[in-house]
Amino acid sequence: MKQFSGMRKLPLTITGLATGSLIYLLLASHQPSWGHVAPDSLGHDPGQRLAQASRRRNYVPPARSTAPRRATSLGTRGGLCESSSTANQEPILPSxxxxxxxxxxxxxxxxxxxxxxxxxxxxxxxNPYPVELQLYRYTSSDPTDSQLERVEFFDVGLSQPGWMTFTLPTSLPPLNVGETYRWKVIVKCSESQPSRNKIDEADLQVVPSPPGMGTTGEPVQQAEQYGAAGLWYDAIAALSHTPVSPAAAACRNELVGDLAELAAQEAKDPNDVFSLLSDRLRYIANSD
Structure with a gap:
């Protein structure tokens, strides 16, 4: 697992952003329905899914959680950059x-x-490819407004298989509490053909820190505190700082499994975007 903090910034001339997606899902009018249970692409029946949902989760979504402002991307321009040993192996989940x-x-x-x-x-x-991280800020507090402005772009070096992290550097002004941001990871398959690049993205919201949250204890204990408080990014970060212990890796996989279950509960059929999202998260959760 490769970890970065405060890598060099790219010049301001970088263009060619991809805000679209091959898989669009209009979530602005869709509120999460944590209680919905539908069969998934693995053929799990509702009874089995309810049993899974009844287990104690390490991650509990915020009580007032809102849908992302933009379409769920699931990897714009999906697939692998090119045929590789990974492509020749049958993954845990075909999708x-x-x-x-x-x-x-x-x-x-x-x-x-x-x-x-x-x-x-x-x-x-x-195979290794250059990776770029792009950070944007939503210009309005209106949850229906998806207009973005650039914050900064970062060159985080070459990709490596598995987990990668990037901590926003101290050279960047701190993010503003109460604001919502969009971050994108771009794997540059071809410098000369940007259309071949692979992209995924997600929203994040900065909220006030609960008193004493995560200041003591081992990484797993900190992650459990963060997860119970609905602080996803802090929970997963506590478990991803190298070296990652076996206990931290196991807890991290459980967190990702929680996301997979939440996505499966939103699925309406085995082939929709949430089923694909759930499958990919399960693949990651079982990758270590």
Missing amino acids: ARFSVMTVAPQTHIGQTASTRPTLTWYIAED
């Missing part, structure tokens, strides 16, 4: 073949109490 995936909520906006949060994503490419 889980992807290049990059942000490890963040997509059924609602994930929250953080950090003004310089750690962002986490998963790479399914075996």
Whole structure:
């Protein structure tokens, strides 16, 4: 797992953003329905799904969670950059073949109490490619307004298979409490053909920090506190700082499994965007 903090910034001339997606889901008018249970692409029946949902979750979505302002991306321009050893292996879930995936909520906006949060994503490419992280801010507090303005772009080096993280550097002004941001991870498959690049993205909201939250205890204990408080980004970050212990890795996989269950509860049929999201998250949760 590769971790970055405060890497060099890219010049301001970078263009070619991809705000679209091959898979669009209009979530602005869709509120999460945590109680909905439908069969998933693995053929789990409702009774089994209810049993899964009844277990204690390490991550509990915020009580007033809202849908992301933009379409669920699930990896714009999906698939792998090119044929590789990963492509020749049968993944745990056939629909889980992807290049990059942000490890963040997509059924609602994930929250953080950090003004310089750690962002986490998963790479399914075996071959190394340049990775760029882009950070934007929503210009309005109106949850129906999806207009973005650039905050900063970062070159985070070459990709490596598995977990990768990036902590916003101290050279960047702290994010503003109460505001919502959009972050994108771009795997540059071809510098000369940007249309081949693989992209995934997610929203995050900065909220006030609960008193004493996460200041003591081991990473797993901190993550449990953050997860119970609905602070997804802080929970996953506590478990992703290297070296990652076996206990932290197990807890991290459980957190990702929680996201998979939440996505499955939103699925209306085995082939919709939430079923695909759930499959990919399960793939990541079983990857260690």
